[in-house]
Structures are given as structure tokens and as C-alpha cells.
Amino acid sequence: MSLTPEQRAEIDDLRSQEHTTLRATVAGMEAHLYKAHEVLDHGFIRVIDYMGDDAAICQAARVSYGKGTKSVQNDAGLIRYLMRHWHSTPFEMCEIKLHVKLPVFVARQWIRHRTANVNEYSARYSILDREFYIPAPEHINAQSVVNNQGRGGVLEGEEAARVLEILKADSNRCYDNYEQMISQDGQDGLARELARMNLPANVYTQWYWKVDLHNLFHFLRLRADAHAQYEIRVYADAICSVVADWVPAAYGAFEDYRLGGATLSGKALDCIKRMLKGEEVTQETSGMSVGEWREFEGVLDRS
Amino acid sequence: MSLTPEQRAEIDDLRSQEHTTLRATVAGMEAHLYKAHEVLDHGFIRVIDYMGDDAAICQAARVSYGKGTKSVQNDAGLIRYLMRHWHSTPFEMCEIKLHVKLPVFVARQWIRHRTANVNEYSARYSILDREFYIPAPEHINAQSVVNNQGRGGVLEGEEAARVLEILKADSNRCYDNYEQMISQDGQDGLARELARMNLPANVYTQWYWKVDLHNLFHFLRLRADAHAQYEIRVYADAICSVVADWVPAAYGAFEDYRLGGATLSGKALDCIKRMLKGEEVTQETSGMSVGEWREFEGVLDRS
């Protein structure tokens, strides 16, 4: 795992400093604070700070809807209502700050989520560590033959060994040369901002990432999805388990309506209505394309 | 002042509930939490929650710049450096949530700042209270004769009295009619979403507003400025005094570099260099327009 003894000592130190506050606190999150949850071979996520809880979502909704929202019996019911009707602003009232260590190729996908705050380790300024993501043997897959953007079966035997060998050897050689180029031992030493370009995309970087709960849910919906690349999905999964401890009612609604739900087109709804009336609907009579029909059958567990 | 006994009791209740937390806390902000700071005749701002402190800004900067930033002796110096060089992301690592009660015409200016989270009281859903902003006599000004977008001297005598009379009478009449239209006493009652259109822009609304420190500083720079409309400036001023207690080092840098500073054009810098060499520069020889020269002289206290 990727924590140095200094980092462990710092975490212990931070966790030993208890303060009093009038702000809302969440016991589940206090238990997570500062601790590193391991992800991949050298990565982690750590909760650095949080704002708000399930009650804060309801508080914001109630400022909007006033006494009217009192008719909803409880917070969990109100939160389900808000999630079902795509209300976004009450969920924006919660905020989380994470410290994440992750490979650069994962960071490049992650940063596409623009509505967040980020401070990344600067390789212009500082020297990167010799830490590279090398997949576990069970995560070295072949290119999918059905999906241009996915993985097929696990590689085996000689081919798998060769891949692992290449990834390790190239990472190490590139890092050796990175070190050699920036070295000021007997030479001037190349600027860091140039030398870093020799490092492959499996090198680890790290950042502080702060995001509100609405945008975090959007991130999790896309990245905890089965179609997301495995290496970012494991980060999303780790964050999901933190969020479940932070805002259990909101996370429960998210699981039901987003992770476990599906958006159906007008055509698909029409097919369902016909099927419920007893009609036998096929792809040919559905009005859907072959691909769309296959996905539709998947949603109904008929494929 | 605009708090009901129920609201006062709720604040007292919230302020009596102390929790322990491992998160960073700021004593100055704990003192502010939930309390209402009065603004205008019925408005207020209240701190509902906050995340981060001066140290959080430095922590984020240091993840970017690594050990290099250790050379800066202290946090205040680092924060001044970040502010001077327009680094925005470390300041985004702090977040504040306010409850604000404000007239609609102020809310309309405020909402133009898009990078923030808002939940506003919904007049589609709920009934607005009979609360209208009526300016104090010393804030009823004439239209400026030099600035299309500003105020001139204070109105006096009969004219001032007439203005106050109109504002009060129209507010009350419009509210009477609003109540009359939505009343279900002996009639169906107009939908709230329609009836609200009868209320003038000095009616009070309220919202929860959550924003990061970088975007808050941008808001304050524009709205605490002497050219901002008085009625929004007083809100910005109240927020400034809260921020000074929250992140004193960052607020100090903001005061020096933004509120107290000025951006000079290449032309203006050129004039200063010539003046420092002893040249007598006039508007005619400055290359600036009349308006720009007047502003330039203002910056140098020469006007």
C-alpha cells in the first residue's frame, strides 16, 4: 500500500485532534475522516472534509417549498421525491472533499467532470514518485469483440505474462530515464516540466477533489456503471461506500433511481404497454433498432 | 428585525447542540453559526455551514506544489502569493453556506453569479410574507447625472416624502390584492404561481446560498465595490465581515490585492513609468480616452 510512515503518522495525528462544533456532523463520516481506503495497487481515496448530511438536503428543500413540504412524513420520503423528480439543487447543498491517488490515465477520465474543484500534484514543480499501476493478472483483459470500448475475457498464459512484463519494464525504464534526465549530478539537469513527458500514463498522481453531492452522484452514476473502465470503477465503488455512510437516505434513493433504474424512451414505454396487454412484441414490431432492442431486453432481463 | 420568535428559538436550539468533529474548525465561525446579521430593514445573512480554513487553502496548494512550497515561511505568505498570481483552485477548497433574506431586486443581481448553489423560497408553492424593502430616508437618492448606472445626491423634502409614500402604499396595495386573489374565502382562489406576479420587486424572498471562497471573493469584489448598488453592497459588506473571521489570512490578501488594488492597462503603466522619470503626462499625451484618464487619476488620487 502506498502510505509512507510519515503519512500514517500525519493521519494518526489528525485523527487525534478532536474539536467541538455547532455544525451538523455525521458519525459515519467522522469514522472515515483522513483514513486511506486502498484502491488498485498504489492508489487510495481519503475523506478530508465534508459539509452537510441528509437533513441538510431536506432543510434546503424546505426553504424552497416552505410549509408545504411538511406534508411529506419524513426526510427519507422527501429525499426520494426529490431524486425521483430530478431536483438537483437540494443535493448541491452537501459537499465532500477527497484526497485521491490515482493513475494518470484514470485522472484523465475523471477530470472530464467539470463541476468540481481540483488541486493536482504538479509535475512541473515537483518530482513524481516511482509508482506505476500494474494490473493484477485477473484484470488483464482482451479487447472486447462486441464493444469497441470495452474488455473481453481475461488474457492467459504467455500473452498475459508478456503484457505484465512489458508494462513493468517500460515503466521502470522510463522512470530510470526520467531520473537520469533531471539529475544534477555531473550535468545541468533537464527541467521537470519537460522530463515528465517521458512517463507513461500508468504513473500515479494525486489530487484534492471537492464536489457537491449532486455532481458526485452524476459522477458515480457514470463511473460506478458496469460500462465504465474497471480502473475508474473501483474508485467510484470506494466512494459509493463512503457516501452510503455519509447520507444514507440520499444514497438509498440514488441506488434505487439511478444505479438500479433505467431511462426508457417513448418507444420502449409503448412496447411495455403493448406487452402488458398481452401482445407479443418483437424487435421487428417494436420500432427500435437492433441495438436498442438488445438493450431494452437487457433492462427487462429477457436477453 | 425580521426574525420571528419561532426562528429565534430555532437558532438558540441549534446553537445549544455541540458536536465533536475531527474536521478543521474555526472559532470565529463557530461564533457566527446560525446567528442572523441584520441587513436593510427586514433582511439578514446567517452562516449555516462552512468547510475549510486558511490552512485548507495552503494544504491544497501544497499538494500541487509539493515540498517546494515549504520554502515559503508561513501560510499567510503563501496565501498572499497565491492571491497575487491569480491562483484560484486553492481558494475553491473552502466553502460556505449562507441563509439570506433579501429583496427580489437584489436577488436578481445576486443570481447572476452562476457558480454557486441556490435553493430559493418558492412563491409557486408557498405564500410570501408581507415584507417589503422601504429605503431609509438617507438612502433615497436622485439619479446620477454623471453615471447612467448610479445615484446622485439624497432626495429631500417633499420629493423624498412622496417617494416613500408611493413605495409604501403600492407595496401594501399590491400585497392586499395578492392576499385577496389567493383567498379561498367565498371563491376558488387564484393559483399562487399567478398571484405572485402582482408583487413588486421590493418584496423579500430568501434562499440558501452555497459558494466556494474563490467565487465568493469574485462576488465580493464586484458587490462590495463603491459602484455596486447600495442595497446589494450592504449584503456584501456583511459577508466581508464574516469572511474576515473565517479565513483571516485569505481575507487580508483579498483586501490588499482586490478591494484595495487596481488593474492598470499597458498604457497606464507606461504613463506611470514616464511620470516616475519626471515627465509631465496629460490626458492628451497619455494615449487614453477622457474617461479612462479620469479613472486613472482616481487610482492615483490625483483627481
Place this chain on the structure above:
Amino acid sequence: MSLTPEQRAEIDDLRSQEHTTLRATVAGMEAHLYKAHEVLDHGFIRVIDYMGDDAAICQAARVSYGKGTKSVQNDAGLIRYLMRHWHSTPFEMCEIKLHVKLPVFVARQWIRHRTANVNEYSARYSILDREFYIPAPEHINAQSVVNNQGRGGVLEGEEAARVLEILKADSNRCYDNYEQMISQDGQDGLARELARMNLPANVYTQWYWKVDLHNLFHFLRLRADAHAQYEIRVYADAICSVVADWVPAAYGAFEDYRLGGATLSGKALDCIKRMLKGEEVTQETSGMSVGEWREFEGVLDRS
């Protein structure tokens, strides 16, 4: 209708100036350019500029997916795929700029959509016209008894007449007093930024609004929905008919997947699967709340 002869002449002038360009053009949009589409009693939308077309969406998707996307036979199929899988960035590659004239209470809902560019007429700077939205008799509805945030039946008889009378009289009186306060005839004249606070929320304002197609679809999904307030829905409907002429394939996909589609929760999908197997599912056995079940039956046209 709300165009002055000067405005009509300006539109005719703009429409008479034909330029040549190497950019993509859309005949359907050229026909719309600058013309005012009337909305409500004094409002309008006008297309001022546009960027991109259906092909631009595919072009952007193809830069991402490279030759792989060639396997999709045609643009319309690719666009449906992108819409179905919530790909947002290709739709962001199209942009539209509208000139909109609208009542202030509609503008207040509209501006909550933050990812857009806006320049609004400034009542600090300029004098508003005497133009107020007065609903047509068939759009004066009672408060809904089932939905706190909606309208019930149309008001009739004396009550309707009274409402119309109030709206007209209060608008006119407030505007008379607005004019009186800013008048410099025999008095100094109140600053415009203060006087405007006397105007009710049915006064018309106007703005330039520029937005990308992804965010526009998000706006239209919420505002062309049956639950949106009528007075903003008519603007959304007018924009829908423009978008259908601009990007017909994208609009078709939007209609099927967003306007005509529905998002079902995991619970709802489970119920459908049980029902397709012949089980009789009721609210009690569905695991849904009463409200959720009612909405579910609505989606399936069973309510």
C-alpha cells in the same frame, strides 16, 4: 404584439443582408433568423445566431470514437445512440443565441439554468417600458388542490373578472408611480435603480441568452414538461419548434428519449418484470409509496 416599427425595420434590414460563409448552415434556421416568434401577450423569442448542425454533433462524436463510429450506418442512428447513453459533450458542440422578451417572474425561473450566457436589459441603467403580462382569461386558474405547486381549473365569472381587474390596475398604478418617481419635471427624480423596485413581477424584461444544445435540451426537458408553469412552458414550446428545424435528428432523439421517455426506479422495473410474468402487482405489494405508485401508473397509462 410587441415589436415597434423601428424593430421591424431593423429585422427587415438584417434579413436583407446576405453573406457568404464556409461554415455549416441550416436552411431551417436561416428562415428563422432575427424574426420574432410571439409568446404570451408582449413577449417573443428571436434566433440571433447559431453554430453547428446535426452533422457537427456526429463530427465531434467521431473525433472521440474515431473510425469505430463508422460502423453506425448514419448520423441519425449515431445521434440516437448518443442520446440514449447520456453522452453530453457532442451535443455541447452546437450553440444558439436567442433574444427573448419575457415577464420578470418567468425570467426568475429561467435564470436558474446556470450554464448559459445572459445579457439582460438593465433597469439600473435604462427605463422599463409600460408592458405587463396580463393572462388571457383561459389561463387564469385556481390553485391546485392536489399539487401545491400547480394550477387547478380555470377561474370563472366574477372572480376571474376581479383578478384581471386587479392585475391591470396594479400594474398601471405601479407604472404610473414609477414614471412619477423618476420624472425630473419639477423635481430631482429618483434613481432608476431604486424606482424599479416599485414594478411588479409581471413587467416585461428582455435578454440575449446563449446556450449549448445539451444544456438547452436540459432546459426544455424541465420547462416544456406538463408540470412546468404555463407561462414558461410556452417559451419552451416556441424554442422546441425552432430546435426541430435546426437539428432535426437530435430533436427527434430528444423527443423520444427525454420528452416522451421516463426514468424508472429499480423498484418500478422489478414491478414491470413481475407484471410481465402475469403477477398482479398492487401499490401494497409494489414496495412503492402511494405517490410513487400513482406516478408509476401514470407512466403506464393505467391511472
Place this chain on the structure above:
Amino acid sequence: MSLTPEQRAEIDDLRSQEHTTLRATVAGMEAHLYKAHEVLDHGFIRVIDYMGDDAAICQAARVSYGKGTKSVQNDAGLIRYLMRHWHSTPFEMCEIKLHVKLPVFVARQWIRHRTANVNEYSARYSILDREFYIPAPEHINAQSVVNNQGRGGVLEGEEAARVLEILKADSNRCYDNYEQMISQDGQDGLARELARMNLPANVYTQWYWKVDLHNLFHFLRLRADAHAQYEIRVYADAICSVVADWVPAAYGAFEDYRLGGATLSGKALDCIKRMLKGEEVTQETSGMSVGEWREFEGVLDRS
């Protein structure tokens, strides 16, 4: 240069298709459309589309300020006023879409500008080309000794040769291995989304990037600055020369107020006032830190 014969033919084809439009057009931009401006050894920028011109900025400002803005004699004067006073929304009314080919380490800096629309070539989906940025000998610099985040003098002799040799050899070896891993010749072939992690950060990627003029100016202010890394600055410079042809008045104001201007703190302004009165001000009597004073002297060309 990096265009294939197919790409050249496509550009010629696009440039041969002239359309008529009622939209505003800019002759200078029509001349740029689709053409590739070479940057670095394999990169380019190409204008794909644009919306608006200098007049569109003024048009938007005039909708805000109404007839009042007529007092400004001309568009260039109004644009200078807007720039000087940090008005951002009128500049947001212009939009540009670029096709950019750039090394991944440049893309990683670029993408930090969040308010833009991006579609990047997907290496999950498609195979990257064998194109790597290898600096020209005059751009291989040593690490700066005064600035942790910058370059010192050009490397020379054997050290320079060694660096170039390393960069070329590692790029090629990594690419050879990338090809070998994804090959399906006699093996299953590693998934592309995994194989790409072996490619160093000087590999070229490409994207469509669409941004409004206000946010583009912000990008250019930071990235065309002398402190920006050379490899992104050359892209910013290339874009600057395009923008100068697109919106010459706005670009002129940007050059004077942003690129050529400086923001001075309250302390700095105070020093200038004292100096203009004849006082000899030193770092010790300035109230500034050593670093700040050095920058201040730089602004006044006294260092």
C-alpha cells in the same frame, strides 16, 4: 507536419463549399476556417466554427444598457470600457470551436480550464498514432534555479544529445510495445483501454474545443503569459493570432488591459503615490515582501 493527404483533401473540400447566411460573418475568420496552423512538431490548431464578432459584443452590451450606451461614440470605445471594468457577459456572446492536436501533457494543463466544451479522441475506443513530441534542441532547457516551476538555460552538448536520445528511444519502444500488446496476430490482443497506459505523456492526442470569448481570454491571459510552459504557450500564441483576426477591437483591448496590464495591490499603489511625490521607496519601506517587491520592480521596469 501532421496532416495526412486525406486530411488535406478534406480541408480543401470543406473550403470549396460556400454557403449563404444571414448571420454575421468575419472575413478574417473565413480565411482561417478549417486550415491547420502548425504548432510544435506534429500539432496544430484549426478553426472549425465561430459565432459573433466585435459588433455582437456591443449588441449584447446595448441590450443591457439600452440607449445609454449610444453615448459611447463607437464600438471600439465601448469594448475598451467593458474590458476595463471587467464586464464578462458581453464577451461570452462570441463563441469559437477549434480542432487541436497536442501532446497529452499539454492537454492535461489545458483541460484545467473547465468552462469549455471538449470532445477528445478516445484511446479506449481507437488506436493512437505513433506521434510523439520531441522538443527542438533550442527548447531543451535545464531546471530553473530561481523558479521551481520554470526553465533555465538551454542544455547543450552531450547532455542535450542524451536527453533527445532518451525521449526518442523511450517513445518508440513504448509505442512498439503498445502495438505488440494490442496486436491480434497470433494472440488475443490486450484491450485498448489498458494498452494505452504504456504510452508516455508526449504522445499526441486531439480534440474539438469550444469556448466563449470571455473564457478564451482568461485561458490566453494565463497561457500566453511568459510564465506558462513553452509547449502550451505556442498554442496560446497561435490562438491569439486567430482571435486578432476574428474580433480585432476586443483583442486590442485584451492586449492592453490583460496581456500588457498588471494588477497592483493597495500596497503597491501606495508606493507609486509616494514615489510620484518624490519619496525614495525601498523594499524595506514598501511594506512588501522581498518577492513581491521584486515583481513590483519588474512591472515598473526597474529591476
